[in-house]
Every structure is written in C-alpha cells, then in structure tokens.
Amino acid sequence: MSGENWVWWFWVSGSSIVAAACGIIAWWRGGAPERYGFTLILIGWTLTPFVQDRGGHGPGVWVMLLDIITFAGLIVISVWSRRIWTLFAGAFMLDTVASHLVVFLAPHVDLYSYITSLGLWSGYALALSMVAGVWENEIYRKARASLSQEAHQKL
Template identity: 35%
Template sequence: MYYTWAYTALILGILVSVYALVRGGPAERTGAVMFLVAWLATTLVQGRKFNGIEWGIVAVDSALLVGFVFLALWSRKIWTILIAACQLNAVASHFVPLLAPKFNYVAYLTLVEFWGGYGLLLFLAIGTYSHQRELRLTKAGAAG
C-alpha cells in the first residue's frame, strides 16, 4: 500500500512541478523549486524502517515551512498562504506519535503525505493555474 502512495506522489510531484516551472510566475517557480529540493532532501535523510519520529524529515519539513512562510510574505498570493498552512499541518503531524505512542504507521504516513505531499501539490497547481488565468485576463484586457 505504501508503494501506491509513493508512486502516485512521484508522478504527481513531477507533473505539477514541471507545470509550475514552465507555466508559473516567480512565486510558482520558487515554490516548485523549494518543493523539489525538500523532496530530494527527504529522500536522502529518511530511514528505511519506521522507528517513531524521523527527526531528519522533521528538520527538512520545518525548513520548508519557513521557506513557504517567507514565500507567502514576499509574494502576497493566497495560494502561498494555503501551501504554508498545509506544510504547518505536515510538521505538526510529525509529532502525533509523541501524543499517541501506539499510533499506526500507515495513519502517520497518510497524515504527513496528505498535508506535506498532496496538499502542497494541489495548491501549487492552483497557484500556477491562477497565474496563467491572470496572464490571460491581462492580455484580454490589453487587447480590448
């Protein structure tokens, strides 16, 4: 079951990141690069067996949270606030095993992956689409 999540996230991560890098503005491209760097860093620091909280991943996710907060402050776009909120939920989800020691591994992965993976990709895609829509409306307004 874990492999289904991983492969789906891999495909969606690549597609949305390429979409943001090619069609996005400065904020979208910055968000995509931050996502990809954090994804690579997570792959490098994650353990091969689940032994509770993975502090390396917590560090990467926390750094990404700080980056998304700065991106939100810099760009002033709604989607950046939403992506920072998703990342905050992902970071908070890492600490659930401290509150519930018998917390299920699959539930833990689902929580972290939902907010820190699919949530980020959803709002990055929405932000890129919004940027493209804004460009079309600006172009239509200039032509009319």
C-alpha cells in the same frame, strides 16, 4: 504483496507522481512564486531520503526539521508574492509538521497512518495547491494582457 500493502504503496507512490507532474506544470506555466515554491519543495523532497531515520518509527526528526524549513520558506514566498495558493501550501506543510509531532508525542500511532498523512499533506495537497497557483497565474497573465491591449488601443 498483500492487498492492503499494495493500496498503501499506490497511495504513497501516486502522491510522488502527482506532485512531480504538478511541479513540471508549475515550472512550465507558473510565474516566479510558483517556480520558487516548487524549487523549494523539490529540494526538500530530494534531501528527505538522505536525512531520514532508517531505524526508528517513521522518517525522524531531521525530516521534520526539513519540513519546518520548507514551511518557513513557503511563508516567506507567501508574504513576498501575496498569492493565495501559497497560504494553502503553507497550511499543508504545517499539517505535515503536525503529523510529525503527533508521532513524537504519541508513538503508538500506526506507521501506515503516519505515512498516509504525509502522502496526503506533503504530496497530493501540496501538488494541488501548486496547480491552483498556476491557474491563478494564468488568470493574472490574461488580465495583464487584456489591460495592455486596451491601453494600446486607446493610443
């Protein structure tokens, strides 16, 4: 494997590993929005290999539609939960969809650039937004416990 291909492979595989680790943290310490969000993202990641185009330039239109559905689901979770991390996750999925559109509108875009942008937006950035969601949930959890303790002491 040449040096350039090794770096690219590490980038793409690394984003999957980081995303999986962040998802486990979201299921373990996150609240309902984090768990729903990661479940939605996990479904998208699981279905992607089954719907991607193997003969063309990049994953194809079905993966883009799957990412649009994931984007819409994250927006619904954002409106329902009113959590800040969901806005970032939705923005990163919108960037992912935009990366798909760029390839359809400008097919001369290099495949390495395309896959690298997908690894960035739907891998690392999405995973870090989930970790931020868990951190936000921990802040809410400690605030609720503190308020509950203060109310109990006043009784």
